[in-house]
Amino acid sequence: MDGDMTRREYVSILGGTVGSAALGVPLAADIAPAAAGADAVPLTVHINGSEQRLAIDPRMTLLDLLRERLDLTGTKKGCDHGQCGACTVLVNGRRINSCLSLAVCHDGDQVTSIEGLAQGGELQAIQAAFIEHDGFQCGYCTPGQICSAVALLAEVRHGDASFVTPGLQRLRPVELTDDEIRERMSGNICRCGAYPGIVAAVQTAARESGSATRTKGKPR
Amino acid sequence: MNPFQYQRAADIAGAIQSMRPGCKFLAGGTNLVDLMKNGVEKPAALIDLNRVAMSAIEPLPEGGLRLGAMARNSDTANHPAVRQNYPLLAQAILSGASPQLRNLASNGGNLLQRTRCPYFMDAAFPQCNKRAPGTGCGAIDGLHRNHAIFGASDECIAVHPSDLCVALAALEASVRVRGRNGERRIPIGDFHRLPGSTPELDTNLKPDELILSIDLPSSPYAAHSHYLKVRDRASYEFALVSVAAALELEDGAIRSARIVLGGVALKPWRVAAAEQALIGKPPGSAWFEKAGQEAVAGARPLRQNAFKVDLVRRGVARALGNAGGLA
Numbered sequence A: 001m002d003g004d005m006t007r008r009e010y011v012s013i014l015g016g017t018v019g020s021a022a023l024g025v026p027l028a029a030d031i032a033p034a035a036a037g038a039d040a041v042p043l044t045v046h047i048n049g050s051e052q053r054l055a056i057d058p059r060m061t062l063l064d065l066l067r068e069r070l071d072l073t074g075t076k077k078g079c080d081h082g083q084c085g086a087c088t089v090l091v092n093g094r095r096i097n098s099c100l101s102l103a104v105c106h107d108g109d110q111v112t113s114i115e116g117l118a119q120g121g122e123l124q125a126i127q128a129a130f131i132e133h134d135g136f137q138c139g140y141c142t143p144g145q146i147c148s149a150v151a152l153l154a155e156v157r158h159g160d161a162s163f164v165t166p167g168l169q170r171l172r173p174v175e176l177t178d179d180e181i182r183e184r185m186s187g188n189i190c191r192c193g194a195y196p197g198i199v200a201a202v203q204t205a206a207r208e209s210g211s212a213t214r215t216k217g218k219p220r
Numbered sequence B: 001m002n003p004f005q006y007q008r009a010a011d012i013a014g015a016i017q018s019m020r021p022g023c024k025f026l027a028g029g030t031n032l033v034d035l036m037k038n039g040v041e042k043p044a045a046l047i048d049l050n051r052v053a054m055s056a057i058e059p060l061p062e063g064g065l066r067l068g069a070m071a072r073n074s075d076t077a078n079h080p081a082v083r084q085n086y087p088l089l090a091q092a093i094l095s096g097a098s099p100q101l102r103n104l105a106s107n108g109g110n111l112l113q114r115t116r117c118p119y120f121m122d123a124a125f126p127q128c129n130k131r132a133p134g135t136g137c138g139a140i141d142g143l144h145r146n147h148a149i150f151g152a153s154d155e156c157i158a159v160h161p162s163d164l165c166v167a168l169a170a171l172e173a174s175v176r177v178r179g180r181n182g183e184r185r186i187p188i189g190d191f192h193r194l195p196g197s198t199p200e201l202d203t204n205l206k207p208d209e210l211i212l213s214i215d216l217p218s219s220p221y222a223a224h225s226h227y228l229k230v231r232d233r234a235s236y237e238f239a240l241v242s243v244a245a246a247l248e249l250e251d252g253a254i255r256s257a258r259i260v261l262g263g264v265a266l267k268p269w270r271v272a273a274a275e276q277a278l279i280g281k282p283p284g285s286a287w288f289e290k291a292g293q294e295a296v297a298g299a300r301p302l303r304q305n306a307f308k309v310d311l312v313r314r315g316v317a318r319a320l321g322n323a324g325g326l327a
Helices: A007-015 A018-023 A028-034 A062-069 A125-132 A142-158 A178-184 A195-209 B012-018 B032-037 B073-077 B080-085 B087-095 B099-104 B107-112 B164-170 B272-276 B285-295 B307-323
Strands: A041-047 A050-056 A088-091 A094-097 A110-112 B005-008 B023-026 B045-048 B057-059 B065-068 B174-179 B182-187 B210-216 B225-230 B241-250 B253-262
Touching: A050 A062, A062 A088, A088 A142, A094 A142, A094 B099, A125 A142, A125 A195, A142 A178, A142 A195, A142 B099, A178 A195, B012 B045, B012 B174, B012 B210, B023 B032, B057 B080, B065 B080, B073 B080, B073 B087, B073 B099, B073 B107, B080 B087, B087 B164, B087 B225, B087 B241, B107 B164, B107 B210, B164 B225, B164 B241, B164 B253, B225 B307, B241 B307, B253 B272, B253 B285, B253 B307, B272 B285, B285 B307
Parallel strands: A041 A110, B005 B045, B023 B045
Antiparallel strands: A041 A050, A088 A094, A088 A110, B057 B065, B065 B210, B174 B182, B174 B210, B225 B241, B241 B253
16 A cells, blocks of 8 residues: 555545445445535544533444544554444443444443553553454454443443343342353454454453453353 | 424423424434434424433332433333332333443333334335325235234234333333323323224324323232243344243232233234232143143234234243242
8 A cells, every 4th residue: 555545545545436336335425415414413422531522413323433433543443333342432432333322322421442441652451452353353342342342341330230130039149151251241342253262352351440250150 | 313393492392382283302312313213203393302301210108119201211111219129110111222321211201112124114015004004014915023913903013122111011101291281191001002993103102291200109919920921043133032920919819910012013012811810829831831822822923923912921921930039
């Protein structure tokens, strides 16, 4: 690739407008003409700690706002229908699918995307653990996986149960077995199948952050 | 996505006043926004409820628990009062979707979610009486492996996708709604409609009515309940068949039972005959299997989904066994 051209610029020149049609995924650019039109809605939202005052087309999802308007392309568009989890970001500390949430619903919210996790060039423990355990191959689902894992650790610290947590009636600390991690990460699909590395990365980060003790789950 | 007017509602009164024909309330959006992308839903305006104070979960003065319509599925499932007194509901919610979807999805929205029938979800299919009344049903002569075996009609054989609603039906919840003409309660069993000759109507909610809360009566079933979900993969998947089973035991006998099926009809399918068959009986596999047989009486499977009859029969017995602590 020539000079300072980013991968994104290269792809956009190469594919032009045909790219989105060929992928079968509508890019936000397809609806961009109305973005600054008469129906634009004012929105103030805090993205990775910085306040953004915007006027946007109400059809724009939070995902498209991040990628197409703010050039925060770390968050990925996989299915655009809430079935893959590639678009997972944190809103007020909670993980959501940004593809199914209209940006206008987030007035005043604090949004954290993958770009906002590292502090001062220092990776978060879960980011380092993904590298240590090869929790990815192609990397496309990874930003969503990592944002999801950050929230998972917070949910476990909070004592939230999952479908595989035994004895829902007993409110007690979560024992973070491999089964628990698989269930809690099930909203993030990895088509490379890096799941064993992802489970190991979450276990490592949980241990380092003191979220839970490591326990071996039942083999499946 | 079609253009629409966007409005942020500040409170309940304002939201109801803003409602006009062709408009929709917007809660979590996990279903509505998806259907708008597909061109299945084309509201003229969205009235955003996300800043309306309707997310409290609080005890009712007469006993029971009120679940705010805007409380998120995740907060509902992990509320201490839900986990301790209504574990069936917690289990059902946690069986559905994914953590990030449950963080967005609201309780009211879960009641109003639409079928996942592919002929409905994809506007490219010419036939769907629910999406475009009068066009026919693509599923009856098409793919219907995951369609209804109870309560379907010649017009529509879709199923309701909710897990939460199946548990609500077992707990005899009521839905508190308000419109321009005031407030009323709809028992959960009367909330959803069977397709009949009007498959385009999912519920008995009037167009101007807003769901305020889901009210749970106090329950004698906390100690013995189970939500069984049978699906094509172990997580993040809709049910082929689900069973909400609950037993009230007294002196070694079954005093009352609740058995509701999911994934088999356009509404949670309560099987009163199966419940009745258990009253006064000792909990045990013989009677649970009998209840399973009662549960499939009247099933009308199609070519591709006869397997659901066996799944229901055996699923009911297994869910009851788990509920009774016999598994």
